[in-house]
Amino acid sequence: MAYDWRKEEYEVTRPGRTRIDYRLEIGRALVPIGVERGFAVLDPDRAELLRAWVSAIIPANGDRPAAGEVGAAEYIDAIVFLTPRLRGVLLDAIDMVERLAAERLARHFVGCSPPEHTTILEAFEANDPLDAFPMVRDLTYEAYYAHPRVLEILRRETGWHYEVAFSGSELEPFDEALLTRVRSVPPRYRNV
Amino acid sequence: MADDAERDVLIIGAGAAGGAMAWSLARRKVDVVCLEQGDWVDPALRPKNHLDWEVRARRYWSPSPNIRQWPSDYPVASEGEDPVSVFIYNAVGGSTIGYAGNFWRFTPSDFRVRSLDGAGVDWPIGYDDLAPFYTINEREMGVAGLAGDPWSPPREPLPLPPAPIGPHGKLMVDGCEKLGWDWWPTEQAITTIPYDGRPACDLKGYCPFGCPQGALATVDVTYWRKALRSARNGVDLRTNARVREITLHPDGRAKGALYYDTDGHVREVRAKVVVLAAGGLGTPRLLLHSTSQRHPDGLANSSGQVGKNLMVHVQTFVIGRFDDPVQDWRGTWGGAVSSRQFYETDPANDYLRGFVMSINPGWSPLNLALQVAPWGADHHQAMDNYLNHEAVLFCCGEDLPEERNRVELDWDNLDRFGMPGAKTWYAFDSNSKKLGKAMIGHGTELMGAAGASGIRDFGLSPALGWHLMGTARMGTDPAKSVIDADNRSHDVPNLFIADSSSLPTGGGVNPTSTIQAVALRCAERIWEMRSELG
Structure with missing residues (x-):
């Protein structure tokens, strides 16, 4: 995986279920981003919960939309549509989040406030036997940071941009005058 | 099943080494056939041709064969205290199709580690033996830079002017000058200017994710373009050809290879000379799989050294965060500016050998978010803090060969032809750990001198497996090495190994330039020995 290096430990703690490494599982699952789509795997209730979940992972801020507004939940659904072994992981995770909301706040997750969403998801993240939380988080980041609308806002607000068809960047040619000091040093390599 | 004609040379692997060898031999009108288990990379699939390139880089362009699962891939398991995060591509061009183009010559001391520092091994050849081939390779690949680096012996000018160093490069220059x-x-x-039929780089950055215009010198657009149109109809390059085993004549000479073709049917190629150029994993995998009564422990393995001495370099990133924007999307990723201040052994250190540091622009949004941005309310603030405000210092240091670090066959994980996968076992030794600690320390010092307001690093483990070397090494002693100074097997007189596996030590820099120089030298030696080799 590119340069998304992160120090995390993963353990299987749920009896009777084998942890599936979603990083390997999704290797062949490429889903277009930024296109309108519905849900293929999730029923309406679970779809609504997942949309609230991804919007808690990346909430709206100023011009930047929440992840749920740019199709991150539909994107995750499309990924697990292509990777059937991950469907159970996602379905179980959604149900566990809903159960946590019921146990702690006696409400549906979608009816909770943003701070309550955070509290519930932190509790789930801390006890996530199927490795579902990092899967949903990573896929949410993918859906968000490859979305044309988000990339355009980033260009406007941070200056960073990448356009497929653009003609490249301009930089000043290397200035050899910068090397004046280094050119004067004696050889540094060892003679053998 | 068998081709009718015996060919002059069979090359197994069309990567950095195989491409260079094929070109070198074909221009001498040698009849060359090359078997490559992968295919040509479809330019339309290069991630950077798409807006969602960062996601594609985590899918079919992943450097891990276990994730992308191309038909040409085989499973790779990683074990040991510091498991190797393997970076390989099985395609025409090999792993160069996903590299960044850092292109170093080794220094003279890199070939004499045992003599100078009492550790590792010496090469049976030296810098001067390779220098002419470095020069040829730099011309053919199209290398940009300036001769005159005080850390290298005098040399010819490079064919292309250096790349613009950009704001990140200037930060490193400032830091180095401040520190002396x-x-x-x-x-x-x-290509910093149009060169050899290739356009100039347009500085889009993020080079490992598929150069859209071929400015990055991947071997499919350099050597192979020429090798296929050389004299005598060019090299016979057969893609999707998975070699199963190297075959032998009754007298013990290599006869050729059995391979599965595109349809999965076994075929045989015979040749007077067989060259293995399948890389640091692929070459030992194939040798260990080529067992026979005469070679029960694998071909060319009387020393027991095949698969041993795996080296990956001590690598990490030290990342500086700067208050002013750094224009992260601009510039090359082959390290705009580098320092070898700590490259040679210094008796004052608590470790041997050294390392290089090279500066690159900062990360792209998805990679950055996955590294530093927490989920939840603080997410956007973290992105604003880091995106377009970082410069990335790539640090690469020498790790010395150790027998325990190795590649083995993995019979628990088979490829689609029923052949065993590869299993690596790796742990940094104490020297590497000390060197790595010093590398991060000096990188941090440099970022601080450059004005960074925040500094982070990637640590050392898991081991970044971008440079897989040493698993069929050259040497003078047949009991301690697999091939001789001409890359010729000690055991099989017409079998040559000319890829990263042949490097006895790995220096402290990216090795592609040296791998190709070794391959070009091997090709010349095969040409010089042609009457002996039949």
Whole structure:
């Protein structure tokens, strides 16, 4: 995986279920981003919960939309549509989040406030036997940071941009005058 | 099943080494056939041709064969205290199709580690033996840079001017000058001006994710373009050809290879000379799989050294965060500016050998978010803090060969032809750990001198497996090495190994330039020995 290096430990703690490494599982699952789509795997209730979940992972801020507004939940659904072994992981995770909301706040997750969403998801993240939380988080980041609308806002607000068809960047040619000091040093390599 | 004609040379692997060898031999009108288990990379699939390139880089362009699962891939398991995060591509061009183009010559001391520092091994050849082939390779690949680096012996000018160093490069120059450290514009296999039929780089950055216009010198657009149109109809390059085993004549000479073709049917190629160029994993995998009564422990393995001495370099990133924007999307990724201030062994250190540091622009949004941005309310603030405000210092140091670090066959994980996968076992030794600690320390010092307001690093483990070397090494002693100074097997007189596996030590820099120089030298030796080799 590119340069998304992160120090995390993963353990299987749920009896009777084998942890599936979603990083390997999704290797062949490429889903277009930024296109309108519905849900293929999730029923309406679970779809609504997942949309609230991804919007808690990346909430709206100023011009930047929440992840749920740019199709991150539909994107995750499309990924697990292509990777059937991950469907159970996602379905179980959604149900566990809903159960946590019921146990702690006696409400549906979608009816909770943003701070309550955070509290519930932190509790789930801390006890996530199927490795579902990092899967949903990573896929949410993918859906968000490859979305044309988000990339355009980033260009406007941070200056960073990448356009497929653009003609490249301009930089000043290397200035050899910068090397004046280094050119004067004696050889540094060892003679053998 | 068998081709009718016996060919002059069979090359197994069309990567950095195989491509260079094929070109070198074909231009001498040698009849060359090359078997490559992968295919040509479809330019339309290069991630950077798409807006969602960062996601594609985590899918079919992943450097891990276990994730992308191309038909040409085989499973790779990683074990040991510091498991190797393997970076390989099985395709025409090999792993160069996903590299960044850092293009270094080794220094003279890199070939004499045992003599100078009492550790590792010496090469049976030296810098002067390879220098002419470095020069040829730099011309053919199209390398940009400046001669005159005080850390290298005098040499010919490079064919292309250095790349612009950009704001991130200037930060490193400022830091080095403040500290009194030497620096130099990095040599990069990237066309800074139109060259040899290839357009100039347009500085889109993020080079490992598929150069859209072929400015990055991947071997499919350099050597192979020429090798296929050389004299005598060019090289016979057969893609999707998975070699199963190297076959032998009754007298013990290599006869050729059995391979599965595109349809999965076994076929045989015979040749007077067989060259293995399948890389640091692929070459030992194939040798260990080529067992026979005469070679029960694998071909060319009387020393027991095949698969041993795996080296990956001590690698990490030290990342500086700067208050002013750094224009992260601009510039090459082959390391605009580098310092070898700490490259040679210094008796004052608590470790042997040394390392290089090279500066790159900062990360792209998805990679950055996955690294530093927490989920939840603080997410956007973290992105604003880091995106377009970082410069990334790539640090690469020498790790010395150790028998325990190795590649083995993995019979628990088979490829689609029923052949065993590869299993690596790796742990940094104490020297590497000390060197790595010093590398991060000096990188942090440099970022601080450059004005960074925040500094982070990637640590050392898991081991970044971008440079897989040493698993069929050259040497003078047949009991301790697999091939001789001409890359010729000690056991099988017409079998040559000329890829990263042949390097006895790995220096402290990216090895592609040296791998190709070794391959070009091997090709010349095969040409010189042609009457003996039949």
